[in-house]
Amino acid sequence: MMTTRSLMAVFALLLAACASPDPRYYSLAAASGAASGPAAQPARAEPLWIEVAPVRVPERLNRAQLVVGDGADGQLKLLDLSRWSSPLPDEMRDALSQQLQARVGAVDIYQQGLADVTPVYRITTEVVRLDGEVGQRASATIAWTVRRLPDGKVTGGRTVVDVPAPGQVDGLVSAYRQIVGTTADDIAAAMGGLRP
Known part of the structure; x- marks a missing residue:
């Protein structure tokens, strides 16, 4: 016959087995001081003020969970345990x-409360397409x-990117970061072309 202590241990194990795993949260921003791409420009006496407006994304992607491809038939699935750290x-x-x-x-002066500063450049962006399959590829048109x-x-302009996304969800998020970096390269080049 089981003792009370044994019953409590079995009950605790059953509860642990029934608990769902915690979701993992991902960000597209690089860790502090780890922005990839060409080296930063030297510091200026007067800062170059820019305003990066909110990015528009297709409604199907505007979710807390990562939305990924689910095979060749064009179906999508939500990764309930893989979420963005913000919308x-x-x-x-x-x-x-x-x-x-x-x-x-x-x-970037966007939402910085710098009322007396006018940006030199305003950047607007729309994600036309952002597709990814875990362990496969990520592609985008921005x-x-x-x-x-x-x-x-x-x-x-339009940035069209297709990059490998090896491994699991971490690899897919890394590929999305590369897509953002390539877009930033294209926009930075366009800004250079507009300089007086």
């Missing part, structure tokens, strides 16, 4: 801002515009 549009905006600031030596203020001169 995907915020993840994309923050990562793009971080990458641009590192590449061009700029300061449309963007750069507007020079105050004269309003505009340039725009």
Whole structure:
């Protein structure tokens, strides 16, 4: 006959077996001081002020969970245990801002409360397509515009990227970071073309 202590141990094991695992949270922003890509521009006497507007993403991707491809038939699945640390549009905006600031030596004034500062460039971005399969590939088409203020001169383009995403979800998130980095490279080059 089981003792009370044995019954409690069995009960504790059953509870542990029934507990669902905790979700993992991912960010597209690089760790502090770890922005990838070309070396940062040297510091300027006067900062280059930019404004990176919120990024638009397709509604099907605007979820807490990562949305990935599920085979060749075009089906999607939500990874319930793999989540973004903030809404995907915020993840994309923050990562793009971080990458641009590192590449061009700029300061992003978006939501910084700097009322007396006018940005030199305003960047708008829309994710047209962002597809990924765990252990396979990640690809994206990202449309963007750069507007020079105050004269309003505009340039725009599309970044189309397809990169391997080996391993598990970490590899897919790393591939998405590469996509953001390539987009930042293209936007930084466009900003250079708009300089007076």
